[in-house]
Amino acid sequence: MSEEVVQCHGVTRVYADDAVPVHALRGVDFAVHKGDWVSLAGPSGSGKSTLLHIIGGLDRPNDGSVSVDGEDLGGLSEAQLSDLRLRKIGFVFQAYNLIPVLTAVENVEFIMQLQGIGASERRERALGILDRLGLDDIGDRRPGELSGGQQQRVAVARAVVTDPVLLLADEPSANLDTATTKELLELLRNINENHGVTIVTATHDPMVMGYAKRPVNLRDGAIESDGSTADASPDA
Amino acid sequence: MSELTLPSVASTPVRRAVGRALITMAWRNLWRVPRRTWLTAGGVGFAILLVVFSRSIQIGALDTMLEVGTAQLTGHAQVQHPDYLDDPRMRSTVAGLAALTGTLAGHPDVQAVAPRGMGFGLVSDGSGERSFGGQITGIDPAVEFATLASQALPGGRPLERAGEGFMGSKLARNIGVAPGDDIIVLGTGKEGSVAAMAVTLVGLFESGIPDLDRGFLMVHFDDFADAFGLEDEAHAIAVLTGDLRDARAFAADLATAILPLDGNVAVRPWQELMPELEQTVVGEIGGSALFALFLVVIVTFVVVSTFVMTVFERTAEFGMLKAIGMAPGAIFRMVQLEGLWMSLTGVALGLVSSLVFVYVSAIEGIPFSAFGDFDDMMARFFVPDVMIPVFDSAGALAMTAMMVVAVQAAAAIPARRIWRLNPVEALRAEE
Ligand SMILES: Nc1ncnc2c1ncn2[C@@H]1O[C@H](COP(=O)(O)OP(=O)(O)O)[C@@H](O)[C@H]1O
Ligand SMILES: [Mg+2]
Numbered sequence: 001m002s003e004e005v006v007q008c009h010g011v012t013r014v015y016a017d018d019a020v021p022v023h024a025l026r027g028v029d030f031a032v033h034k035g036d037w038v039s040l041a042g043p044s045g046s047g048k049s050t051l052l053h054i055i056g057g058l059d060r061p062n063d064g065s066v067s068v069d070g071e072d073l074g075g076l077s078e079a080q081l082s083d084l085r086l087r088k089i090g091f092v093f094q095a096y097n098l099i100p101v102l103t104a105v106e107n108v109e110f111i112m113q114l115q116g117i118g119a120s121e122r123r124e125r126a127l128g129i130l131d132r133l134g135l136d137d138i139g140d141r142r143p144g145e146l147s148g149g150q151q152q153r154v155a156v157a158r159a160v161v162t163d164p165v166l167l168l169a170d171e172p173s174a175n176l177d178t179a180t181t182k183e184l185l186e187l188l189r190n191i192n193e194n195h196g197v198t199i200v201t202a203t204h205d206p207m208v209m210g211y212a213k214r215p216v217n218l219r220d221g222a223i224e225s226d227g228s229t230a231d232a233s234p235d236a
Numbered sequence: 237m238s239e240l241t242l243p244s245v246a247s248t249p250v251r252r253a254v255g256r257a258l259i260t261m262a263w264r265n266l267w268r269v270p271r272r273t274w275l276t277a278g279g280v281g282f283a284i285l286l287v288v289f290s291r292s293i294q295i296g297a298l299d300t301m302l303e304v305g306t307a308q309l310t311g312h313a314q315v316q317h318p319d320y321l322d323d324p325r326m327r328s329t330v331a332g333l334a335a336l337t338g339t340l341a342g343h344p345d346v347q348a349v350a351p352r353g354m355g356f357g358l359v360s361d362g363s364g365e366r367s368f369g370g371q372i373t374g375i376d377p378a379v380e381f382a383t384l385a386s387q388a389l390p391g392g393r394p395l396e397r398a399g400e401g402f403m404g405s406k407l408a409r410n411i412g413v414a415p416g417d418d419i420i421v422l423g424t425g426k427e428g429s430v431a432a433m434a435v436t437l438v439g440l441f442e443s444g445i446p447d448l449d450r451g452f453l454m455v456h457f458d459d460f461a462d463a464f465g466l467e468d469e470a471h472a473i474a475v476l477t478g479d480l481r482d483a484r485a486f487a488a489d490l491a492t493a494i495l496p497l498d499g500n501v502a503v504r505p506w507q508e509l510m511p512e513l514e515q516t517v518v519g520e521i522g523g524s525a526l527f528a529l530f531l532v533v534i535v536t537f538v539v540v541s542t543f544v545m546t547v548f549e550r551t552a553e554f555g556m557l558k559a560i561g562m563a564p565g566a567i568f569r570m571v572q573l574e575g576l577w578m579s580l581t582g583v584a585l586g587l588v589s590s591l592v593f594v595y596v597s598a599i600e601g602i603p604f605s606a607f608g609d610f611d612d613m614m615a616r617f618f619v620p621d622v623m624i625p626v627f628d629s630a631g632a633l634a635m636t637a638m639m640v641v642a643v644q645a646a647a648a649i650p651a652r653r654i655w656r657l658n659p660v661e662a663l664r665a666e667e
Contacts (some may be wrong), residue, residue: 099557
């Protein structure tokens, strides 16, 4: 349980494109344990997405180091990062998660296609995950025929079907109402608790924070409070 | 310390599986904006239709022109003395005429054989008062195929036997003779002696070609041989074959076939006998090739703009695909496949429509009067009223190839940015 899936040391990210450099992350030290559900919280602009992207190998820190599943991301080329994302990380974004021309099943299958998994195994696993996540009735619909909540849940199915070491979700509920947000969160709790998927969400939605095991608060690019320390001192 | 020894995602079976997925995805992507796809593929198809149909008409017309132009006099090839083409002298004859014509007639690709004697002479009326220079051609009416020799103006008839003459209408008018009149021909024989003959004019022709109408007299080959001193020899043996487009190969083939008989001959395909006719064909075909290239360029610009829109609109989607670990090269290939589907759709439209156009218009033929362009050239020959288009399969193939390549290039131009695309920014931009 104490195995660390993610380790961040002194992660710094400065956006220097504008006249005034933006310090999105100021030396973040942070780790995610296997099976945990961390919720990065904090006001808009506090660096949640930036940290999530860096952990996911979508962005690189200016300083500091990040490792995922024991792999130092700093030493990887773009192609190797892409490979790592494909094999080890599942992503759920706020929107545009699914390929519009593929049905829900095909979307779930597609990621396995990229991994080179055979057709019959692909289909079986895609149908299996949709079934387990209660999405079997919408498998042959295309994203355009799905509600926002359904799309996000298919995105979760797509993200976890390959058994990633880490599921990253950035504002997954931003476009959802309360009821569908709850459905999505139940789903995430299900895969976290019953399937042992490690999750990091970034959101300012209090509902999401309520479901996560470990809230981590960011402010101005630094960790302000970490639920794991809060766990250690029950009075907090 | 690095344990990232994942099986490479670029391994062959993976690529193949992804390739299959991409083909389907590309096809569906193509129809996301059907109107745009129809317009673009329609542009590709229309360019093919324009080029193939216009060239089919052109080829039909040129074929007719060549058919008519070669049948009129020269034939598809001629056996001549090697010097005769550049320097047509009376003494430059092919010898062993009987044996040569026999061998030629026996060749499987030869359809007709016509010996000719050719020389210059002074043509006069019976009294010798009015004389004009002209080309005297001896023909054998029994085997002659030249259409010039077979179409007489009303009031006369073509040459049938020895002792007769058949001449251009202008020449007759200049000399002041008409069918039924006697005419006298004076020239220089093969050995330098005076050649003289008297024949009866039996008919006139009018080809529309001034040089022929003004200075061409046909007489019987035997009369010509007698007068000019030819013995089992001729200046040319004109032959016809099945397809005049094969004339060069045919001529080369004939040359080897008759080589054992007499080494001192040359077989001239019509292209050498009438270089200006071939020049016309080459010029016309070249012009239409330029037109085709021009259309390809125009359509390429349209396709580029279509794909600029497509790639731009799908920035977030491409960002997401990169984010989940799809290699930029694979996304690029998908866009290339969309281009391929696009061009194949256009090619199908273009080929089907041009086939329909060509075959429908070939049923009745197209009146030559519809093409002002050809009038000038056509007026020089006896041309049928309608022309039958011939499907331009070479052009269709070339257009297909050019369009496929052009569309791939056009799709690649905007798709290059997939490599530079930052997935985070691409996804953020759409929020
Ligand atoms: N591409 C960028 N260029 C410049 N500044 C950026 C860029 N991305 C993020 N930022 C800035 O970095 C800070 C952190 O952003 P972000 O990680 O998106 O915060 P959050 O997700 O918590 O709202 C913000 O001030 C934001 O404006
Ligand atoms: Mg954010």
